[in-house]
Amino acid sequence: MEHAIVLKPEILGFYKNFPVTNTLLVSWIAMAVLIITSVIATRRVKMIPSLLQNFFEMIIDFGYTTVSDLAGSKKAKVFFPICMTFFLFILTANWLGLLPGFGTIKYNGAPLLRSINSDLNMTLSLALVSATLTHFFAIKYLGLAGYLKRWFSLQLFPVFLFVGFLEIISEITKVVSLSFRLFGNIFAGEVVLTTVSSIMAFVIPLPFYFLEIIVGFVQAAVFMMLTLVFMVLLSEKHGVQH
Amino acid sequence: MEVLNQFGINPILLAAQVVNFLILLWLLNKFLYKPIIRVLEERKQKVAEANKNAEEIEKKLLQITALKEEEILKAVKEGEKIIKEASDEALQIIENGRRQYEEIIKNARKDAKELLQVEKANLDREIRENLGEMIALALQKVTGKVLSKKDQQNILEKEIRNLS
Numbered sequence: 283m284e285h286a287i288v289l290k291p292e293i294l295g296f297y298k299n300f301p302v303t304n305t306l307l308v309s310w311i312a313m314a315v316l317i318i319t320s321v322i323a324t325r326r327v328k329m330i331p332s333l334l335q336n337f338f339e340m341i342i343d344f345g346y347t348t349v350s351d352l353a354g355s356k357k358a359k360v361f362f363p364i365c366m367t368f369f370l371f372i373l374t375a376n377w378l379g380l381l382p383g384f385g386t387i388k389y390n391g392a393p394l395l396r397s398i399n400s401d402l403n404m405t406l407s408l409a410l411v412s413a414t415l416t417h418f419f420a421i422k423y424l425g426l427a428g429y430l431k432r433w434f435s436l437q438l439f440p441v442f443l444f445v446g447f448l449e450i451i452s453e454i455t456k457v458v459s460l461s462f463r464l465f466g467n468i469f470a471g472e473v474v475l476t477t478v479s480s481i482m483a484f485v486i487p488l489p490f491y492f493l494e495i496i497v498g499f500v501q502a503a504v505f506m507m508l509t510l511v512f513m514v515l516l517s518e519k520h521g522v523q524h
Numbered sequence: 525m526e527v528l529n530q531f532g533i534n535p536i537l538l539a540a541q542v543v544n545f546l547i548l549l550w551l552l553n554k555f556l557y558k559p560i561i562r563v564l565e566e567r568k569q570k571v572a573e574a575n576k577n578a579e580e581i582e583k584k585l586l587q588i589t590a591l592k593e594e595e596i597l598k599a600v601k602e603g604e605k606i607i608k609e610a611s612d613e614a615l616q617i618i619e620n621g622r623r624q625y626e627e628i629i630k631n632a633r634k635d636a637k638e639l640l641q642v643e644k645a646n647l648d649r650e651i652r653e654n655l656g657e658m659i660a661l662a663l664q665k666v667t668g669k670v671l672s673k674k675d676q677q678n679i680l681e682k683e684i685r686n687l688s
Contacts, residue, residue, distance in 0.1 A: 289530060289532060290530075290531065290532025291532055300536060300540070301534065301536065301537065306537065306540060306541070306544075309541060309544055310544070313544060313548050316548065316552065317548070317551050317552070317555065320551075320552055320555045320556035321555050323556070324555055324556060324559040324560060327559045327560070328563075329563065329567065329570070331563075335563075338556060338560055339560055339563070342557060342560045342561065342564070346561060346564075362557065363549060363552065363557050364549060366557060367545070367548055367549045367552050367553075371548055401532070402531040402533060403532065403533055403534060403537040403538055404541050406533065406538060407537075407538045407539075407540075407541035407542045408541070408545060410542065411545050
């Protein structure tokens, strides 16, 4: 069984001019899973929670505490939904990608389902959303002048100009590192699983699947925490000027 | 941009995923975060309230316990006082009774004595009245002679004189 390692997502078909890729399809599935479970969980919110409500309460309570510890309770209300959505979406996507059927069910010669984050389109768009929101909140909390001060020093001393330039570069690097970290981890995991499965499809891949479960969780947590930290850092008043 | 092409970056797909994410953010915020956070806050408030209430209840309980003890102490004191009063009164009553009884006994004795004296006097008189007759009868038996009225009188007078 030959498995070509393809970086590009396979296009399943076109809706008018819009290409529907297998990763986009799985992305919709992941969204549907999340939305349906959350609607079921909170359909009748009770003071004494049922099983599903209890489960989500646990996760959300933990997330909210983490966000408010880092950002303070006022900003936490704004930052929390974004960070939590990153976490839940990436986690669901990563774990969905481990289910049987991914990569094996073919449609017109291409796999019908493919782990979302093994497509750079998906991770890059998440990183772009994260960066855009981060800068949006920075402007919102610091004001445009305070925001620009970070990049363009008013002192025309070459060192500060250079520091500002470095800061701009680091912002671009953030997007690149966020997207490629997630993409690299999940794509590598897919490659490992495919390779190991093609060598011996029984029992041997199990430890790797276990590893991928952990990686999927860790990557989701890392993406969430980094987004949160960037948001907190950028929306805080700059310290004493050197 | 060759690199991006190699990774299959497509602006339409990027935009689609951004839209996906924003929709997910909106829906999850509406259906998951807000209700759950609200219920968490509510529960926190309720627990805080319950704690406060419990503290208040405990405080009140302490107050009530103290009050109860005080009341009990007061009641015990009052009880002792009442018992003491009652026993004093009882003693008084007993004393009074004794006095009355003594008086009654004394009176009774006095009455009895008087009665006895009266009886004795009566008896004396009766004896004195009957004595002459008895003596006459005895003399008659001794002398064998029926004494006349006159003899009787003489003897009687003589005897009485002797007697007295």
